[in-house]
Amino acid sequence: MKAVNKNFHTPVLVEEVIRFLNVQDNKKYIDATLGGGGHSFEILRRGGSILGIDVDEEALDFVREKLKTQSSNLKTEGQLRVVKGNFKDVKAIAKENGFENVDGILFDLGVSSHQLDTPRRGFSFGKNGPLDMRMDKNLSVTAKDLVNALRKGELYELFSKLGQEYRARVISESIISARRLEKIETTGQLAEIVKRSLKGITKTHPATRVFQALRIAVNDELNNLREALSSSIGLLGNKGRLVVITFHSLEDGIVKQNFKEFEEKGSGTIIIKKPVEPTPEEVRSNIRSRSAKLRAFEKLM
Numbered sequence: 001m002k003a004v005n006k007n008f009h010t011p012v013l014v015e016e017v018i019r020f021l022n023v024q025d026n027k028k029y030i031d032a033t034l035g036g037g038g039h040s041f042e043i044l045r046r047g048g049s050i051l052g053i054d055v056d057e058e059a060l061d062f063v064r065e066k067l068k069t070q071s072s073n074l075k076t077e078g079q080l081r082v083v084k085g086n087f088k089d090v091k092a093i094a095k096e097n098g099f100e101n102v103d104g105i106l107f108d109l110g111v112s113s114h115q116l117d118t119p120r121r122g123f124s125f126g127k128n129g130p131l132d133m134r135m136d137k138n139l140s141v142t143a144k145d146l147v148n149a150l151r152k153g154e155l156y157e158l159f160s161k162l163g164q165e166y167r168a169r170v171i172s173e174s175i176i177s178a179r180r181l182e183k184i185e186t187t188g189q190l191a192e193i194v195k196r197s198l199k200g201i202t203k204t205h206p207a208t209r210v211f212q213a214l215r216i217a218v219n220d221e222l223n224n225l226r227e228a229l230s231s232s233i234g235l236l237g238n239k240g241r242l243v244v245i246t247f248h249s250l251e252d253g254i255v256k257q258n259f260k261e262f263e264e265k266g267s268g269t270i271i272i273k274k275p276v277e278p279t280p281e282e283v284r285s286n287i288r289s290r291s292a293k294l295r296a297f298e299k300l301m
């Protein structure tokens with residue numbers, strides 16, 4: 001099915017991405033999380049050529065369509081190569097497409113608004129749909145499989161480690177009791193089970209962390225990130241920039257640690273000591289940007 005949603009995704013920290021990637025005419029970049037192409041099109045407009053990677057066919061379809069309608073306005077027509085793949089394989093993908101020794105690599109982690117807002121993708125506790133959460137439809141395990149098959153202790157570990165959920169024990173118990181009565185098939189069922197098991201009012205929806213944990217596990221997000229970062233440093237040319245936007249502390253911790261190790265090994269410099277966050281104006285106009293943190297590293301050879 002073709003993605004036709006015009007509001008596929010609103011890119012975050014656009015000016016900052018362009019500045020920290022040091023985007024220039026005729027330079028080569030990799031956008032490892034193409035999504036709706038928001039950042040890639042900004043790079044194209046400035047004359048860069050890009051390899052855009054995503055695991056989600058719907059994102060790739062969307063960008064291919066957008067290229068057809070917009071490329072005539074761009075002097076850089078044909079300079080965005082769209083490739084399906086997992087960024088953990090960025091080294092091989094870059095090599096196959098002649099994108100080694102690049103000037104910058106961008107990771108804008110997490111899910112796109114299209115993924116979150118499309119009920120059948122099963123990412124959102126606010127929109128009822130099948131409990132899926134696979135960014136890549138070729139993955140074999142869905143969130144439904146995990147929720148119905150993991151033992152109580154495994155659910156507890158999952159929610160406490162990947163969701164940083166301090167009420168993981170009571171939530172796991174509720175899931176075990178609920179699934180004795182009927183299989184948990186939908187996002188709505190799971191959200192309701194979590195909500196019922198937790199008393200009291202919370203600032204965010206009570207199922208936020210449970211959904212985060214399942215999404216990270218289904219897509220193996222943290223291992224993919226670790227692998228991708230260590231490959232990326234080898235793909236950058238001298239003064240090439242690695243820019244990463246994260247949306248929760250587990251991801252940010254991995255990026256911070258990797259950048260520190262790169263610096264200790266003499267691979268280059270952390271350009272900004274503290275991560276850059278969106279301005280209050282950006283958060284007001286795009287609430288989903290609120291937890292974004294951008295870190296940047298420059299390779300020196």
Ligand SMILES: C[S@@+](CC[C@H](N)C(=O)[O-])C[C@H]1O[C@@H](n2cnc3c(N)ncnc32)[C@H](O)[C@@H]1O
Pocket residue numbers: 009010011012032033034035036037038039040053054055056059085086087088108109110111112113135224
């Ligand atoms: C926040 S969105 C990117 C939005 C994009 N920067 C824009 O401006 O439209 C994250 C995208 O990364 C993709 N993604 C997540 N993990 C991935 C992985 N391991 N490999 C490739 N793409 C991935 C998702 O499918 C999603 O489309």
